[in-house]
Amino acid sequence: MSKQKAPSERQNSYVTADGRTIGPAVMEMKNITLRFGGVIAIQGISFDIHEGEIRAIIGPNGAGKSSMLNVINGFYHPQEGKIIYKGEVRRPLKPFEIAHQGIARTFQNIALFKGMTTLDNIMTGRLTHMNTGMLSQALWWGKAQREETENRAFAERIIDFLEIQSIRKVPVGRLPYGLQKRVELGRALAAEPSLLLLDEPMAGMNVEEKEDMSRFILDVNEEFGTTIALIEHDMSVVMDLADRVVVMDYGKKIGDGTPDEVRKNQAVIDAYLGVSHD
Amino acid sequence: MLYREVGEFKTSYQSDQQTFPITSDRLVVLSLIFIAFFVIPFFITEYMASAIVLPFLIFGIAALGLNILTGYCGQVSLGSGGFMAVGAYSCYKIMTSFPDLNIFFCVILSGLVTGVVGLAFGLPSLRIKGFYLAVSTLAAQFFLVWAFTKFPWFFNFSASGQITANERLMFDIPVSGANVAAPVAYLICLIFFVSLAFIARNLTRGSLGRKWMAIRDMDIAAEIIGVNPLTAKLSAFCISSIYIGISGALLFCLYFGAVEAGDAFGIDKSFLILFMIIIGGLGSIFGSIAGAAFLVAMPVILKNIMVDFLAWPVDLASHFEFLIIGALIVFILIVEPHGFAMLWRIIKEKLRLWPFPH
Ligand SMILES: Nc1ncnc2c1ncn2[C@@H]1O[C@H](COP(=O)(O)OP(=O)(O)OP(=O)(O)O)[C@@H](O)[C@H]1O
Numbered sequence: 001m002s003k004q005k006a007p008s009e010r011q012n013s014y015v016t017a018d019g020r021t022i023g024p025a026v027m028e029m030k031n032i033t034l035r036f037g038g039v040i041a042i043q044g045i046s047f048d049i050h051e052g053e054i055r056a057i058i059g060p061n062g063a064g065k066s067s068m069l070n071v072i073n074g075f076y077h078p079q080e081g082k083i084i085y086k087g088e089v090r091r092p093l094k095p096f097e098i099a100h101q102g103i104a105r106t107f108q109n110i111a112l113f114k115g116m117t118t119l120d121n122i123m124t125g126r127l128t129h130m131n132t133g134m135l136s137q138a139l140w141w142g143k144a145q146r147e148e149t150e151n152r153a154f155a156e157r158i159i160d161f162l163e164i165q166s167i168r169k170v171p172v173g174r175l176p177y178g179l180q181k182r183v184e185l186g187r188a189l190a191a192e193p194s195l196l197l198l199d200e201p202m203a204g205m206n207v208e209e210k211e212d213m214s215r216f217i218l219d220v221n222e223e224f225g226t227t228i229a230l231i232e233h234d235m236s237v238v239m240d241l242a243d244r245v246v247v248m249d250y251g252k253k254i255g256d257g258t259p260d261e262v263r264k265n266q267a268v269i270d271a272y273l274g275v276s277h278d
Numbered sequence: 279m280l281y282r283e284v285g286e287f288k289t290s291y292q293s294d295q296q297t298f299p300i301t302s303d304r305l306v307v308l309s310l311i312f313i314a315f316f317v318i319p320f321f322i323t324e325y326m327a328s329a330i331v332l333p334f335l336i337f338g339i340a341a342l343g344l345n346i347l348t349g350y351c352g353q354v355s356l357g358s359g360g361f362m363a364v365g366a367y368s369c370y371k372i373m374t375s376f377p378d379l380n381i382f383f384c385v386i387l388s389g390l391v392t393g394v395v396g397l398a399f400g401l402p403s404l405r406i407k408g409f410y411l412a413v414s415t416l417a418a419q420f421f422l423v424w425a426f427t428k429f430p431w432f433f434n435f436s437a438s439g440q441i442t443a444n445e446r447l448m449f450d451i452p453v454s455g456a457n458v459a460a461p462v463a464y465l466i467c468l469i470f471f472v473s474l475a476f477i478a479r480n481l482t483r484g485s486l487g488r489k490w491m492a493i494r495d496m497d498i499a500a501e502i503i504g505v506n507p508l509t510a511k512l513s514a515f516c517i518s519s520i521y522i523g524i525s526g527a528l529l530f531c532l533y534f535g536a537v538e539a540g541d542a543f544g545i546d547k548s549f550l551i552l553f554m555i556i557i558g559g560l561g562s563i564f565g566s567i568a569g570a571a572f573l574v575a576m577p578v579i580l581k582n583i584m585v586d587f588l589a590w591p592v593d594l595a596s597h598f599e600f601l602i603i604g605a606l607i608v609f610i611l612i613v614e615p616h617g618f619a620m621l622w623r624i625i626k627e628k629l630r631l632w633p634f635p636h
């Protein structure tokens with residue numbers, strides 16, 4: 001009896017249940033192993049992220065999910081394994097170089113620039129698109145001014161999109177938690193990333209804020225076609241948002257597939273749903 | 279006239295990005311600059327220039343420079359005195375090697391030399407942070423002053439160990455050395471001060487400034503967003519040192535005329551400049567200027583009150599001066615840890631709404 005191939009094993013494009021066409025793999029992780037001294041945070045994991053999809057990574061606390069995002073954006077360098085980005089094997093790069101390749105992220109613990117305003121945070125997210133020389137900036141002449149105005153217009157589009165017009169000029173340190181999370185999403189979006197990594201974008205939010213955030217994530221994916229990989233503990237959110245899900249436990253991959261497939265996977269039920277999680 | 283932004287609606291991002299987005303602010307600043315250039319030179323006396331105005335302009339430049347490094351980029355430096363010495367000694371070497379070079383070029387070149395030196399001393403910042411970095415800049419301070427007193431090449435083997443600014447003329451007017459007329463010294467310093475303040479403002483409002491602030495607020499997130507920490511930190515060190523070098527060069531050739539590194543550029547200068555930006559406001563151009571004005575004017579005012587008005591003996595007054603200024607700094611920091619810049623912002627926010635606070 002031949003089992004139908006799960007989408008995760010397909011090499012190329014597929015069409016989702018809601019009719020969106022998902023492109024070929026933009027990021028492929030092959031046999032990644034990451035160790036911290038004796039601790040094995042990631043153990044021989046392979047998975048891929050296709051263009052245009054929302055890919056979730058789930059698993060109990062300490063499973064190695066955040067470490068996986070840190071590997072993707074170059075903050076950690078795995079001891080073993082290959083990373084293939086846009087069809088090419090990626091050599092070990094510094095995080096800022098990877099940012100310039102079009103990978104942006106948000107953090108599990110908000111990592112905004114507290115002393116800067118919402119607008120400045122978002123403009124900072126845009127810096128991979130700004131390259132005026134120092135001299136032009138010093139005199140605020142020609143290109144410096146033009147570039148600032150163009151990018152300001154883009155930042156304003158993101159501000160409108162996220163509905164944060166009223167806090168544009170407020171230092172982010174003064175904002176409530178939920179809004180800070182939103183500004184952090186804005187800062188990542190400002191980079192116009194080809195791959196957006198979200199580490200628990202809804203952690204610590206109330207139901208209403210979670211709904212807003214879910215809507216923004218879906219809109220980003222649909223309107224801009226942005227590929228998204230996200231970590232989330234709330235299973236109902238994951239089931240709603242994700243096209244495909246990777247399940248991790250103790251650094252190993254124990255499941256990979258559509259939300260429905262994952263939900264029926266016995267290993268996942270045992271490891272994840274059996275374990276209490278927040 | 280009321281201080282208002284009501285009725286001022288920004289119709290383009292350009293106008294919203296202006297340095298002084300409110301029209302009345304812009305007018306005030308422009309008229310101040312006009313008065314500084316076209317009125318004060320006719321009235322300035324030797325005493326005013328040497329007691330307040332020149333030190334304010336010169337240390338204001340240094341404070342702008344240190345604020346770029348410490349206030350905007352978050353790298354604490356206690357080496358400002360040493361970098362001022364680099365500016366002064368390079369100015370001396372340049373002036374003696376090129377007797378015909380225009381004074382403006384001499385000063386700018388001295389700044390550039392200091393920028394390169396600052397770059398070298400900024401390298402440790404790529405590895406160490408905070409307190410440890412402060413200590414390494416302290417080492418730079420002592421090393422630089424030591425080098426300038428130890429190696430006679432720096433002071434052209436002069437017997438006194440001092441460097442002396444020789445007189446040079448521009449349009450037949452002395453523009454360096456001991457005989458510069460007050461209005462001339464004032465105008466030269468003013469030109470540097472205004473242009474450097476303008477440049478500092480521009481650098482800090484654009485993408486470079488945001489890179490610096492990102493490094494200051496959270497260096498790991500900054501790097502993940504695409505800031506190269508190497509270029510961001512080193513550019514801050516370099517530009518900051520250019521400012522401080524120019525300030526040292528001006529202090530040497532337009533204020534003192536003759537200096538010795540140990541006396542003129544000791545650790546007390548490093549602290550003075552640091553205090554200026556702390557009570558003025560870290561990460562604020564206005565704060566750098568206000569802090570410099572305060573710390574330059576305060577001792578003079580206190581001395582005038584104590585010696586001339588209360589007729590205290592000079593030595594007693596000078597002790598009290600330290601006490602009072604120390605106490606004032608502590609007081610200001612308790613009232614508003616973010617310095618004058620924040621106080622000013624709060625006052626402006628109140629003013630904007632006055633007399634209808636709701
Ligand atoms: N820098 C580090 N040094 C040492 N150990 C680390 C480091 N980062 C992560 N680990 C370890 O790796 C394992 C995986 O951590 P990780 O943060 O990736 O888990 P997670 O799945 O994101 O958990 P959570 O749901 O709590 O966020 C943990 O055991 C953690 O202690």
Ligand SMILES: [Mg+2]
Nearest residue numbers: 065066067108
């Ligand atoms: Mg995590």
